[in-house]
Amino acid sequence: MKKIGFLSFGHWSNHPAYNAQTASDTLLQSIDLAVAAEEIGLDGAYFRVHHFASQLASPFPLLSAIGAKTSKIEIGTGVIDMRYENPMYMVEDAGAADLISGGRLQLGISRGSPEQVIDGWRYFGYEPEAGESEVDMGRRKALEFLDLLNGEGFAHPNPNPMFPNPPGLLRLEPYSEGLRERIWWGAGSNATAVWAAENGMYLQSSTLKNDEGGKPFHVQQAEQIRLYKEAWKKAGHAREPRVSVSRSIFALVTDQDRYYFxxxxxxxxxxxxxxPGKRAIFGRSYAAEPDQLIKELAQDEAIQDADTLLLTIPNTLGVDYNVHVLSSILEHVAPGLGWR
Structure with missing residues (x-):
């Protein structure tokens, strides 16, 4: 069995061919798609987070709404750029969304990638500390977020509070037990995958990573996964590690599919x-008739090594077509690969 979810970039544009022409369209259609995905048996609904763009940017209202309208599907991000975040406020938002969903959040975070504007996190009021790079800042905030999710008290209570306090130091509320163990790190290199394992985070690996050896993308990604699992075992974590990879995969079963993909x-x-100075490799897309698609995907080493596959979707084409895309994979491809 392999968990299969979708990953939406949440685009919108005032284009006559798009079903998602406004931010409202994208948000409401994202909720509808997650509900429909649960109904057809998909395992996860994940969303990208990008600032200063016509894409989804504030994940917690959306995740909360989906959590309230679904009951089984995992709900997550891929990924939240920690350079833009206040870890304390994020703990409160994440705790609330996780409680609304009944403990189904699977939050992907990372230090971030190049954005729409130069140093966009500065506009949010954040600056690296002395001697710290923006990469260091993102990782520092991530570790602070993880520490706060443990739920330990750290704030001294007011001796004359508006409401009675429990004894001892106070923690952030609402607290959602178990969320700390459902945080994923979006790793772009082998070293950051090892770092994620050492810090008890699951691994999200997308269709982009640093080119570390010149081998095909899926081979390099499989190597990254192997190093991650070795580091996880060495760190001695009690729970089993999880790894997701994302792919653009389209089964060509209708003329519309062939026209689009x-x-x-x-x-x-x-x-x-x-x-600058960072050579990256971008993984291929897959689009073929189901029988051919099964043969090609069977050769993808990283997909075989991951327990979770996130299918990137063309969200601008609307809910109905994306349900068709996802259903086609579940019906025509997953059984032939032993995923279902």
């Missing part, structure tokens, strides 16, 4: 510079 069939990995 038939040109993706010959895609290959690409190499480029995601930021």
């Amino acid at each position: 038939g040109q993706e069939a010959d895609r290959r990995d690409k190499v480029g510079m995601i930021e």
Whole structure:
């Protein structure tokens, strides 16, 4: 069995061909898609977080709404850029969303990637500390967030409070027990995957990572997963590790599918510079008739090594078409690969 979820970038644009033309369209359709995904048997609904863009940016209201309208599906992010976050406020928001969902949050966080504006986190009021890089700042905030999720008291109570306090130091509320164990780290390199394991976070690995050896993307990603699992075991964590990978996968079963994605069939990995001095490799998309798709996906080493697969979806094409895309994978592809 492999958990299968969707990952939405939450785009919208005032384009005549788009079903999601406004932020309201995207938010409401995201809720509807998560509800429909649960009904067809999908395991997860995940959303990207990008600031200063016509994409989803504030995940907790959306996750809370989905949590209130569903009962089984995992709900998560991929990923929240910690450079933009106040860890204390985030603990409160995440705790509330997790309690509303009944403990189904699977939060993906990371130090972040290049954004729409230069140093966008500065506009949010954040600056690296002395001698600290923006990367260091993101990781520091992540560790603070993890520590606060443990629920230990740290704040001295007012001797004359408005409401009675429990004894001892106070923690942030609402507290959701178990959420600390459902935090994932979006790792772009082998080293950060090891760091995530050492700090007890699950691993999210997308279709982009640092090019560390020139091998095909899925081979490099499988190596990253292996190093992560070794580090997790060495760290001695009591629970089992989890690993997700994301892929663009389309089963061509209708003429509409072929029209939209038939040109993706010959895609290959690409190499480029995601930021100055950092060579990155971008994984290929998959689009083929189901029988051919099964053969191609069976050769993807990283998918085989992951317990969770996140299918990136074209959210602008609307809820009904995306339900079709996801249903096609569940019906025509997953059984042939032993995922269902």
